[in-house]
Amino acid sequence: MKFKFLVFCLLLLAVCAGATDKWGAFSDPFPIRDAAPFGEYGVILATDGGIRYRTPIEEAIFHSENGLETSRFNAVVTTELGTYAISEYGLIAQFQQGVKPWTVLSRSYVKNGARTVPHGSVAVGNVLVIAFEDRIAFFDLSKNLSILTIERVATRPLSITPIREMVAHGDSLYVRLDEGVYVRKMDWANVPTDKRLSDPTLWSLLPSDVSVEGFEKPFTQIVVNSEVLTDPILFHEDGSSKVKWQIESKEGTYLIGSEYIFFHKRADKKILDLTEVDGNTPGEVYELRATPVGGVLAATVDGKLSHGSVNGWGEPQYLYGTLGNEFNAYQIRMKTLSILPDERVFYHIWGFVYLVLSNWGPDIEYYFRATDGYCFENYLENYAVSVGSTPAPDNSGFLTTAASKNGYGVIYVTKDGEIHCANRVGEQWVPGVMYSKLDDDGNWLIYVASRNGNVLASEGGLDLIKFPAPKANGGELVNPTLKTYRGITPSPIDMVYDSLNNRLWVVSMSNIAYLDAEEDTLLIPSSTNGMLGVEFTSIDMDVRGNLWVGTSNQGVFRLTPKKGDPDVLQVEHFTTKDGLLDNNVADVAIDPVLGVAWFAHEKGVSFYVRNDLRDARKDMTDSAKIDVYAYPVPFRPGLHALFTIDGIADNSTVAIYNRGGALIKSFRGKDVLGGKVEWDGMDKSGVVAPGVYYYVVKSGSKVKKGKFIIIH
Incomplete structure (x- = not known):
């Protein structure tokens, strides 16, 4: 053995x-x-x-x-x-x-x-x-x-x-x-x-x-050690064999097909079905959303939803019968998955139904269909079409859109299941991805990518729709004003908002652009060195203002505004050589709770763990959810990969001392980004001696101390 x-x-x-930066996948x-x-x-x-x-x-x-x-x-x-x-x-x-x-x-x-x-x-x-x-x-x-x-x-x-x-x-x-x-x-x-x-x-x-x-x-007969196998598990319903290859091993014979793995045990002649993968896999994922509690939701083309983290994946489950978005998920770049902090989830199945789910899905709280006679206009008779959705700016529900040849409309779905509509708001007939926020007066500002057609190459623009807060109007969306921004072709297919700089970033199939509050047009950065012949699919932003952009053919780009200037983007490129499951990336989601970048692929998802993706802005403050702590204790170098001090602020300095008070190791700057420090138990001379050690974390006037033991 x-x-x-x-x-x-x-x-x-x-x-x-290499636990500091770690790639992985579920496929x-x-x-x-x-x-x-x-x-x-x-x-x-x-x-x-x-x-x-x-x-x-x-x-x-x-x-x-x-x-x-x-x-x-x-x-x-x-x-x-x-x-x-x-x-x-x-x-x-x-x-x-x-x-x-x-x-x-x-x-x-x-x-x-x-x-x-x-x-x-x-x-x-x-x-x-x-x-x-x-x-x-x-x-x-x-x-x-x-x-x-x-x-x-x-x-x-x-x-x-x-x-x-x-x-x-x-x-x-x-x-x-x-x-x-x-x-x-x-x-x-x-x-x-x-x-x-x-x-x-x-x-x-x-x-x-x-x-x-x-x-x-094709195997007309499956013969193992002169015995003809007739077990129904080895054959399709039409009688044809599932087996293409036979491989001998010390304990029996593997019987393998394109979608099947069986094992014929030599000892007792039993046939084992080894097809299923140990643990769950997400399926063919086209859309991702990071959750506020850590981890990510994944929607598949065949209509399943599941939740996962780097430690494992939940079972994908159908949301509405066996209906899914299928080819529309890619052809239109649908982004209809939205979540609220109270674990409610919104989702749309192309043409048929809108769903509000609880417990991060798949429990259906309520649904509304194109055939139910609600206030929104249908794209075709009994056929409703939405490409995007977003939480309402006050988290009172969800916003989505409805395509109409008379001009698209906006739909507001409250947590209680009430449906409110503002029809024919947009000038174009196909709405795209969305984002919403409050302005200084409490009005709702809703950004909607608009298209004049139902393909990714369709022309269009970015619409900004303003509604007075619905709670002041009986929950209704009334008195909208519309402003359309141009400057990018074709129409945007994904967007993300930079709240620190009051800036909206969008990508189309072939361009990336940004909208500042004082501008009247979308602006394309003048410098994006290293991005040539790229077809964009998705965009998200991490807590440090870096953009993560997915592509259909070149993996993922991490774009950093140089010295905060959105016109000059510094480019870092990640592909399968680095750890991506596939260079075709359907969607990107950044999880700031656990510090993980997630990427959607045809065969599953891949992830990239980085400390600097974690949001540590509340660490070592009065609103921190956790105090500074260290693990594992005792720490055994060689058995344990790293000793970690977690829950620290980004501006901290961390010092490790031996029992005699001598400084062994110190950390600051990039070493403490993401709210934790990781140490391999080494100093300049190698692995440190066993014994009692102390750590001191300082952030401004706050000081946290602790001790731990190192055992060889």
């Missing part, structure tokens, strides 16, 4: 190391693109949601943050040299023993932009052969170098007749094209020096009646 213990240790190291590891044996007991799977390791009793899912630099993989191979994973675009990574379980060996093929063929990589000796859509690549695993790529098989250019499958048997390499199967004799020991490796004439077309073992074909 040494191998099982090894995997556990590697996972533990990956979680514990759906499907569909399965390839499978290979892993050690004596396990199997390893290439999926669109990472590399998955599975045994009958253990599981691990590896993502970008585990050293893979991406999470979409099409092939895995196991040789005497090790286990290798090949990504969708040809990145090659090797499993290893270390803090990060995977190491990237080569990125040289990624720049070509050609996809690899699922289940289309083989390894013989030191040679890894990778089938791409338009070429075959030979890679030397002993030297981590590309040997050669070929673009023709016999007379067939692979750019026109792509490879469907590839296998190796003995000294022969087989590839299947649409026209048939070709074979080439290989001198595997001398591939790096084979001068005729690229010679297309050395390929031969096999007769059509010759079959090649290893090519995928």
Whole structure:
């Protein structure tokens, strides 16, 4: 069982190391693109949601943050040299023993932009052969170098007749094209020096009646150790098999399909279903909202809502039957998920229903449908359309909009379920994302992105609608005034408000812009170095005024106004190389309670923990929710990753002394951002001696002291 213990240790190291800045993900590891044996007991799977390791009793899912630099993989191979994973675009990574379980060996093929063929990589000796859509690549695993790529098989250019499958048997390499199967004799020991490796004439077309073992074909029968398996769990309702690959292990046989993992135990011949992932995963997430108590709500395209944190994920549950926003979630960039501090949640399902939920969902408190005859106008007969929502500026309920070809309207939903409408307020017919606040006189100011069409590239602007406070008018939205701001194309698809600088930031598909209170137009920053060819999807802001912007193709950008100037943005770029699950980011949400940036993806969510994302402005004040405290006590360097002093103010200085009063370590400035300090138990000479230590935290006139023990 040494191998099982090894995997556990590697996972533990990956979680514990580097706790200050930590990447992670919750993903759906499907569909399965390839499978290979892993050690004596396990199997390893290439999926669109990472590399998955599975045994009958253990599981691990590896993502970008585990050293893979991406999470979409099409092939895995196991040789005497090790286990290798090949990504969708040809990145090659090797499993290893270390803090990060995977190491990237080569990125040289990624720049070509050609996809690899699922289940289309083989390894013989030191040679890894990778089938791409338009070429075959030979890679030397002993030297981590590309040997050669070929673009023709016999007379067939692979750019026109792509490879469907590839296998190796003995000294022969087989590839299947649409026209048939070709074979080439290989001198595997001398591939790096084979001068005729690229010679297309050395390929031969096999007769059509010759079959090649290893090519995928539907299992008409599933046979394990000469026994024909007939268990219904292995078959679809039409009688076809769910199984594509069989892999032997020390304790039995894995039976694997694109969406299934079964295990046939050799001892008692029982079949175990290993398909389900241990714990919950969020699904295909398109919208995120951070909650005031920490953690995040995630809405999926198929109509489910769930709550999660870095410590685990709740079970996604349908909100209204099995209805979801499906393709509209992306096509329109819907942002209809809003929350109130009292745990109420607002949500809209395109065309059908508006929901108010309690307990952070999914408990429905009340709902109203397009067919129920409420005061708002419908986009089509019995068909209501909203793209955005926002809490009312006094948290008395929610605001959303209703598209209408007569001009969009605004809907106010109170906590008690009352519906109030102001129809035909907007000049455009499709409203977008929203934000609301109070002005100095208590009026409601509602920002609405407006569009003249129902696609992301539609033209439009940013509307500012002012209503007198509804509570002074029987709850009704009356006497609106409208002002429209231009200056950005196409129409905005997301927005965030900077309350410290009274500034609204918006993104469209291709631009980022801001609106200052005294301006009459949206302004585009003059300097955004490093952002070229970007398609934006979302925007949020952290407590320090940094903008986090999601994109459809380039990951996430963190934008910092230089010296507070919104016209000059300093750019920091994060991609799958840093730890993102995918470079396609549907939404971004910043959790200031726990200090986490969240990112929505097709295969789940990824997160980035940073101390400077935490809101520590109330720490060490009379309104602080917690006092200064330290953990773990006792602190054991080597066993514990870090010693933490939490609940401190951002402007604190922290000093650690030994029992004799000598200063061991001090922290200030960036070290204390986010309300906590983390110490590895080291001074300039190495790990400090065991014994009693003291910490002193100073913030202005306030001083907090404590003691702790270090044990080796």
